[in-house]
Amino acid sequence: MMIQSVVVFSFLFVAAYASVQDFCVADLSLPDTPSGFPCKDAKKLSVADFVYSGLGAAGNTTNLIKAAVTPAFTAQFPGVNGLGISIARLDLAVGGVIPFHTHPGGSELLVVIQGTICAGFISSANTVYFKTLNKGDIMLFPQGLLHFQINSGKGPALAFVSFSSPSPGLQITDFALFANNLPTELVVATTFLDAATVKKLKGVLGGSG
Structure with a gap:
């Protein structure tokens, strides 16, 4: 009876293992x-x-x-x-900045390869976490939180950023506010900026209204 149970269990294990889908390469068509x-x-993969x-x-x-x-x-x-991962390359010239932005679909892990980068994020409790990072340093940015990266050195900076999603999404706060046709009076009312400043920022970033 014991041997029969082991044999049955082995067949079930093999069947279950065989049903696992190893990957799902996207068909972008x-x-x-x-x-x-x-x-x-x-059958068409390589x-x-x-x-x-x-x-x-x-x-x-x-x-x-x-x-x-x-x-x-x-x-x-x-x-x-479908694998819950992705990566990107980040190049920052001297004075370069990735403005405050969010990735609604995934958390981010940044590793500095070259140069010096000041990076940080703001928690949902409005606590600020930021640090100057050097070659080999890693920083985490939790999913959905506002964060930024600035080249704080005297030469070009390079980093690679990995994500916990194959499509983490991106929304840059400045562009969301000032690079579209959201009426100036609404931006003024929701940001407490004066109309002249809003119009100036819209002009810089290509917005209207």
Whole structure:
């Protein structure tokens, strides 16, 4: 009886193990869903679906914020679909800044590769956590909380940021307030800024209204 039970258990274990789905490489030709993209046919996959070479070159930092984020999210790297992970490259020129922003879909882990970066976040209790980070330092930014990164050194800075989601999302506070057509009077009422300042910021960031 004991031997029979072991044999039955072994068959059940093998059957359960065989039913595990190892991965779900995104089929970007199909619509996205709340649980991720549908899977590509496993028979059509190759090692190329699990390799991405887009983070080797520096991003273009000749812009307003003097910074560039090069993502390897599902849209760029379909292999991370459904795995709860992704990564991006962060380049900061001298004086570069990633303004206050949030990732509603995932937490972030930053590791400094080159230069000096001042980074921080604000908790939901409005407690501020910030620190100057050097090469090899790592900092965590919990999901959904406002956070920032600034190049606080005298040369270019490079970091890699990983996320607990293949599509963490992004909302930059300044752009959300001043880079759209939200009427100035509403921005004034909700931020306590004066109308002249709001219009100036809209002009800088391309907003209207």
